[in-house]
Amino acid sequence: MTILALGLNHNSAPVSVRERLVFSGERVGDALRALIEIPEVSEAAILSTCNRTEIYCGAEISSYDPLIDWLAEEQHLRQTDLRPYLYAHSDRASIRHMFRVACGLDSMILGEPQILGQMKTAYQHATEAGTLGTVLGKLFQHTFSAAKKVRTDTAIGSSAVSVAFAAVRLARRIFENLGEQTAILIGAGETIELTARHLHEHGIGEIIVANRTYERAHTLAAQFEGFAISLHELPEHLAKADIIVTSTASQLPILGKGSVESAIKIRKHKPIFMVDLAVPRDIEPEVAQLQDVYLYTVDDLRETIEENLRSRQEAAKQAEEIIDTEVEHFLAWIRAQSVTSTLKDLRNHAGQIREQALEAALRTLKNGRPPEDALQFLAHALTNKLTHLPCIQIKQAGVDERHELISAARELFQLKDSTEET
Incomplete structure (x- = not known):
């Protein structure tokens, strides 16, 4: 096959x-x-x-x-x-x-x-x-x-190589337990979906998805047990956010310094971790000046991603070596399957010889022969029956000059040369 x-x-x-x-x-x-x-x-x-x-x-x-x-x-x-x-x-x-x-x-x-x-x-x-x-x-x-x-x-999966994964990895460093945090994700594209997936996999406490189109926000949020809001509702929910990740196609900033400053006051200066993955930026650069705000852009993450990608490429070389070894192991298993039926037939053949010899030995016991005689008979009968056919085939191989078969028999039965001195 x-x-x-x-x-x-x-x-x-x-x-x-x-x-x-x-x-x-x-x-x-x-x-x-x-x-x-x-x-x-x-x-x-x-x-x-x-x-x-x-x-x-x-x-x-x-x-x-x-x-x-x-x-x-x-x-x-x-x-x-x-x-x-x-x-x-x-x-x-x-x-x-x-x-x-x-x-x-x-x-x-x-x-x-x-x-x-x-x-x-x-x-x-x-x-x-x-x-x-x-x-x-x-x-x-x-x-x-x-x-x-x-x-x-290997370290093939230990480093972040997407901006979404890098953002979540950074959030995990800042917050000891994501299960106690609320994340607001602004946008509903592939990057935000990937961010939501990573946050969900790491046990984020709550996800809120904000988008210009509410229906798209709702569809995305439902996948991760979150809830959706429209962009004009964002100011009302901003103070709830411990984590904000944004990635939209907007040509103008969505979050300004004033709205974030108001949210910080409501939070009583509890820190907010913000990641702006959009180009052009969704968050005004001045937001970084606020105390208790940790703002990162896609450029801040890019160097880390490139370094991690190089690390993964090195790990990939090690992975290829492991895979080569595992392929050989599986091919060895396949080759072993080709002799399964032969091994089964050999065991069945030996089992039939055993049953015949045992039956004959038990008859000697029933006829009143001593147990020692029955055991000797059993050993002799098994030896003769198990070696009879191989001996015939090896003799014929000698007649036919099939030296490779004789060598195979010596290897198969691990035979020592009887002519060698002990």
Whole structure:
């Protein structure tokens, strides 16, 4: 069986193509069951995120064409619109690709941790759909183990490399317990959504999302158990904020020195941590002059991010070495599976010989022979029966001058040369 990986990602395809290939969670189960209806495919899983869609298969197949045909039909696309953006891997390359994806080495943000959770979701969907077999199931488990080893043994995920993550990391340094803090997030774009996700994951006490369009603010806030306000309501809530992160497309500042100064007085000079991720800036620079305000801009975070990215790149080199080792371990497991049936047959054969010899030995006891005689008979019968066929085959190998078989027998049974002096 061949292990195959077929897909596209943020490097190979624009978002206009990627979004047409996304499998929603509700569709994955049916898609998987349809996928293994392809005669050559025996095992399958689908990983689908905003940045990648990939199919993993165990198949008896020499071409990717059946998978591409299926994918195009399933997603209602013409193959000519799909093929230029696809990449494909088989066996060793597929295994290595899955390991790299799970470790975040193939992600838009190097080392990002979310992809491992998405890989686990893909595994869960395939398990529930009944489309995982022995090989692909074992490969997923080994993938998770490799990712854990990379996270444990390298610094791949220890440094912030996005402005949102860097902002939250800085907030965690300033506040001992985020669970006691309230955050106001101004805007509803990707950066604010990512900030909300990081804050939520680190147990922020409360999230308030402010946006010019209330509906967008409400949609975002609902994802993280927060609540929404419109921008004109912001002055009424500003004093509640321990943390303010803003990222809008406004051409004029949204927060001025006067409104922040009023909030500080209401808070009785309890500090506010503010991060302005917008360009042009959402917060007037003069706000930084206020006591009890800690204001950072995107430029303040950029140097930290670049330094951390260099650190991740160094860690990525170590991660690649770990992955190479783990790929070899999994390939060794696959090679071991090829002799499983032979080992089983050998054990069954030996078991039959044992039962026959034991039955004959028990008969000698029933006939009144001493136990010592029965044990001697058992040992003699087992030795003769277990060595009979190998001896015949080795003799024939000598006649046929099959010296490699004789050498293999000596290695297999760990035989010492009887002609050597002891």
